[in-house]
Amino acid sequence: MATDVRLKVLPRVESRGHRYVWLRYLTQAITIGILFVVPLSGLARVDLYGGNHRMLYKEASLKEGLAAVILGIAAMYIATFLINFACGRMFCGWGCPVGFLNRLADVAQLKPDKRHAKWRRWRDAAGPLGHSTLLVVSCMLWWTSAATYVALDSPLALAWVWGLTLAGIAGLASLGWWWRWGFCMRACPIGLYYSFIAPSKEFGIFFREATTDGSRDACLHCNACIKVCPVDLNPMDLYEPIPARGGVSVADAPANNHCLKCGDCIQACEMMIDLAAPRRGITDVPLRFGFYEGEQRLVRTKTTATTGNPAADSAT
Ligand code: SF4
Ligand code: SF4
Ligand code: SF4
Structure with missing residues (x-):
């Protein structure tokens, strides 16, 4: 649980x-x-x-x-x-x-x-x-x-x-x-x-996997953000539809609808990045709380940063 x-x-x-x-x-x-x-x-x-x-x-x-x-x-x-x-x-x-x-x-x-x-x-x-x-x-x-x-x-x-x-x-x-x-x-x-009255599409938890220059993963893939989430969401992918949660919740809505915007995942992520910074030399925090810059989730390939949108990536 x-x-x-x-x-x-x-x-x-x-x-x-x-x-x-x-x-x-x-x-x-x-x-x-x-x-x-x-x-x-x-x-x-x-x-x-x-x-x-x-x-x-x-x-x-x-x-x-x-x-x-x-x-x-x-x-x-x-x-x-x-x-x-x-x-x-x-x-x-x-x-x-x-x-x-x-x-x-x-x-x-x-x-x-x-x-x-x-x-x-x-x-x-x-x-x-x-x-x-x-x-x-x-x-x-x-x-x-x-x-x-x-x-x-x-x-x-x-x-x-x-x-x-x-x-x-x-x-x-x-x-x-x-x-x-x-x-x-x-x-x-x-x-x-x-959850269903206009959950903001532009504001919330934003994930960017790569460092700002796109050369490396900023994300440690440690999943601390997932583990600390009080309502069992994946803060790195809040637009993925999730199944019914039992009780009065509704099935197949994006996880963002259920996100409490509590910032616990940010807190955990900042801690993990801080702890790893001396070893990795990277201080970019992959999770951010605020207005989205493009997609909610930006992933990168091994060579270059991408938008996570295959159509957009193939056009560049
Ligand atoms: S803001 Fe809170 S509820 Fe939303 S994903 Fe992060 S930890 Fe979970
Ligand atoms: S924090 Fe929990 S108890 Fe309070 S309004 Fe939201 S869902 Fe209900
Ligand atoms: S806590 Fe931060 S570094 Fe760890 S998996 Fe989540 S986003 Fe990546």
């Missing part, structure tokens, strides 16, 4: 650190921040316990509060739709809090590394639980005010709010721990929808 192979490669990739790690913390902070700020600021909230509804930072009726919440959800939907429209499943790779939970669960399930201090192991283990807590509480706050969590005058309200919160945390953390990327590959309806 993809996850087992990924967990074997991940420790080496993670131990080196990477700019994407920090960037992803930033995008996640934005997602979770929005989920907290909207209800806490009073931009939109329904308060099912205290009746303290809010719309545009003012007191509101239930109807108005509900309308504000629905508009807030619609606005987030439009934002993710536009991201998806322009860049493929970027939201999955960078903004989705469930995808990030899967990632934290991956890290938590890595075999403990003796080089890591004990506190780091505890931190990694606590990651999925802490993130699930933030996500569930932020969602609860759209439907009740923070005061409900300390409504000591109403044991029933306390029981409801704490019961739902704890059940949500347990459910979410379990999903991240046991199902993880399998959920994204086979069961997430949003992922399925993202």
